Amino acid sequence: MGSTAPEAEHVDVLIVGGGPVGLITAYQLALTLPHADKRIRIIEQHPKSSQDKYSRAIALFPRTSEVLDQLGLADALAQQCFACQSSASAVWDFALVLRQKYQEEVFRTALKEKGIMLEAPVTLVDVAVDEGLKKGRVSQHSYGPR
Ligand SMILES: Cc1cc2nc3c(=O)[nH]c(=O)nc-3n(C[C@H](O)[C@H](O)[C@H](O)COP(=O)(O)OP(=O)(O)OC[C@H]3O[C@@H](n4cnc5c(N)ncnc54)[C@H](O)[C@@H]3O)c2cc1C
Structure with a gap:
């Protein structure tokens, strides 16, 4: 056939x-x-x-967040993330912690x-x-x- x-x-x-x-x-x-x-x-x-299931990346560092912000994608991540920071200085100056x-x-x-x-x-x-x-x-x- x-x-x-x-x-x-x-x-x-x-x-x-x-x-x-x-x-x-x-x-x-x-x-x-x-x-x-x-x-x-x-x-x-x-x-x-x-x-x-067990994720991979969990932390995004400031430069990655800045690049994603330029694309308009960082705010939605920031709404869900745990912000790991020692001070509240620059806008994206923290590790953005969110499962991949x-x-x-x-x-x-x-x-x-x-x-x-x-x-x-x-x-x-x-x-x-x-x-x-x-x-x-x-x-x-x-x-x-x-
Ligand atoms: C344990 C672990 C922890 C990590 N922690 C961090 C962290 O904290 N921060 C960080 O920034 N990075 C981290 N990483 C790295 C991060 O996960 C990778 O950099 C990221 O996933 C790479 O993205 P990618 O799109 O290039 O590749 P991938 O995420 O691997 O995506 C490639 C995709 O292509 C698909 N694919 C492959 N071949 C085919 C095909 N023939 N047809 C159709 N689809 C196909 C695969 O299924 C896969 O989904 C970690 C990685 C691991 C393993």
Whole structure:
């Protein structure tokens, strides 16, 4: 019995991995890419709610919080975290203590607000470069300033 190959799907950006780096990369792209919800897909092999049973990262240090603040993501983390600090000086001058699974939940929620859902469980099993594919034209208007 012959099998039919699934129809190819095209996407401008495929992000593999729904950890902090994948989620924040997708979010950062979504902030700048027009029609990002139709052009970015992010996949994760594990159902994320169950993967990090015992968590991994727990503390974010000031520079990380500052970078996340520039993306508009730090306030939501700060609402849930334990702030480990010796003084109340600079805005993000403390270790932001929150289990990674909850940090990721904040990033997934922000991404969802941009119309992009983490697709899980979906595993990338192989990558092939199709040299025969007709190259698309990149519009300067769509991708950024001239
Ligand atoms: C015990 C421990 C404690 C830590 N504590 C801290 C801390 O306090 N502070 C801190 O900043 N960092 C800490 N870290 C480091 C932090 O967890 C990592 O830096 C962070 O998880 C890296 O994020 P990432 O997105 O690059 O990778 P990951 O979080 O590993 O995410 C990669 C994702 O890709 C998915 N994936 C892989 N292959 C495929 C595939 N083929 N198809 C689909 N999906 C795929 C994986 O399932 C995974 O979810 C700690 C790590 C550990 C292990």
